[in-house]
Amino acid sequence: MLHFLYSLFFRFALPFVLLRLWWSGRENPEVWRNWQQRLGYVSRSEEPVIWVHAVSVGETIAAAPLVKALLSRNPGSSILMTAMTVTGLERARVMFGDQVRYAYSPYDTPGSVRRFVERVRPRALVIMETELWPNMIAATRRRQVPIFLINARLSERSARGYERVGSLVRPLLASIGWIAAQAREDASRFLRIGAQPETVSVTGSIKFDVDITPELRAAARQVRAAFGDNRPVWIAASTHEGEDRQLLDAHRQVLAHHPESLLVIVPRHPERFDDVAALVTAQGLSLARRSKGESPAAMQVYLGDTMGELLMLFGASDIAFVGGSLIERGGHNPLEPAAWGMPVLSGPHVFNFETIYGQLADGEGVFITEDCQQLAARLNSLIGDPALADRAGNNALAVVEANRGALARVVDGIMGRV
Template structure:
């Protein structure tokens, strides 16, 4: 009954969603170029298809090693990668070019998903993390196509949300053939919420399998030379509204101690770039914007208003603060800076990645702070005490290396299940 109500409401609002999409297309043409994907009208496939769904940029980047491995292990199959956002689709295209197919995921109405399935005819649906759209899952399972939830995580907060509708959640999770959970706690919460225990495995997080390539190292070295090789540089990445003010306050404290200090500021969402730039200027800090090719050598803040470059940007800094954590957003992935062997600083709110942060912290590769004052103090200590900075960075990288291997376990599981 609940799914019927959900589907009916989605059908009713769909015309307004499409009108909003058309309106967005007036200023962002990429948003409407492939609008037919949204109602399931994708080109038909002439090869067996593995459908990989990654909601946006972060999940797309996390899925990239999995996609590469599937291309190698199943050369007979075509990979169809879907995303909900234009930035996610663009990132996948930048990563793979013409090696795979791309589409926007269909809106979650029964008709849109059925049309999508009839044209794609997937061998399996591989969903990254916990992107649980009811009709996507029910329609796919109902068509006899296995559904795999990979790199799956379920926080205490998310579990409580699902458990408000226990029958619906239980029935939804039972449609999933395999849940490859990141950690023990995730697996336990999935089972408590209704998944078959026999369908849940603990594989670890594929995000630990992050690799710092030579290309990334070259790009980071070039950027660092532009920023100023001899000055202290810290990066505040994936920041949200309500955090930037605290970060800039911390940076002002750092500048009082060392006027050469530079902040590389990376807002999480591109629509906030201009607002964050205005905020920097309101704080009377000199600004250079990456999109404008500004000279950062004499600036106090370097606004990285670009997409798909975060991994490289980390490599150009000495210390990393990972955002979404000074506010109750739940934090973001800290493993990219850890893989660079650099100190990782976070705020208190990291419930989206509890297990990962606990592993970094237990390995003494992480510093938690509660506010701007503590953030400034943590960064300043890393700047002034190279032994402390190097020890934190070494420990962070060791935690990443110790937890690698999830990618192999996940790919082996998918290939074995596909037969």
């Protein structure tokens, strides 16, 4: 009954969802491109595909090593990547070019999903993290297609929410052939909300398998030379509205002690690039924008307003702050800067990555700061004590190295079940 009511609600809501899509496209016309895909009208597949579903840019980035491994293990296979957001698909295109197909995920109405599945003909559905869309899962399972929930995580907050709609969630979990959980805590919560023990494994997080290529290191060195090799550089990555002003306040306090310092700020969403640039200027700080090719050499703030370069910009910096954490957003992935062997800082709100942050904290590879004053104090201490910064960076890297290997376990698990 809950599934029926869910589908009925989504059908009634669909005109308003499309209206909101149209409204968003007034400022970003890219939103309108291929909008029919959201209703299931995609190009037909000539051969069955491995369908990899990631909601937004974060999940898309997380899926990248998995897709690369699947392509390597199955040279002739066809892979379709889907995402809900423009930035998610743009990031996938940057990473894979014409190696894979791309489409927007269908809205979760019975008709949209049915059309999508009939046209795509998936050989398997690989869902990243915790995207339990009832009609997507039901329509795929009706065609006897194996479904995998990979890199699965489930916070205590989300588990409590799913428990309230257990009669809807339990059939979904029963349709999933394998849940590859990031940690024991995640696995326990999936079992608690109705997953069957034989379908749940603890594989670790594939996000630990960060691949920093020689080409990426060379690009980072080139950017660092443009920054100035001898000045302190800290990066604030994946920032959200409500954080930028706090980060600029922290940078002012850093500049008071280290006037040559540079802040590299990278907003999470491209539509905020101009707003953040205006905020920096309004704060009286000098600004260079990467998208315009402006030199950061004599600037106080460098805006990373391009797509697909965050991992490289980490490598051009000395200290990393990971955003979405000074506000109650739940944080973002801290493993990319950790893989560079640099000190990692965060705000207190990291519930979306609690296991990973817990591992970094146990290894003394992360500093949690409550507000911009604590952040500024920690930045000043790290800049002023290179030995402390080196030790923290080495600790973060050691945690990453100790937890590599999940990717191979996940790929083996998928290939053994397809």
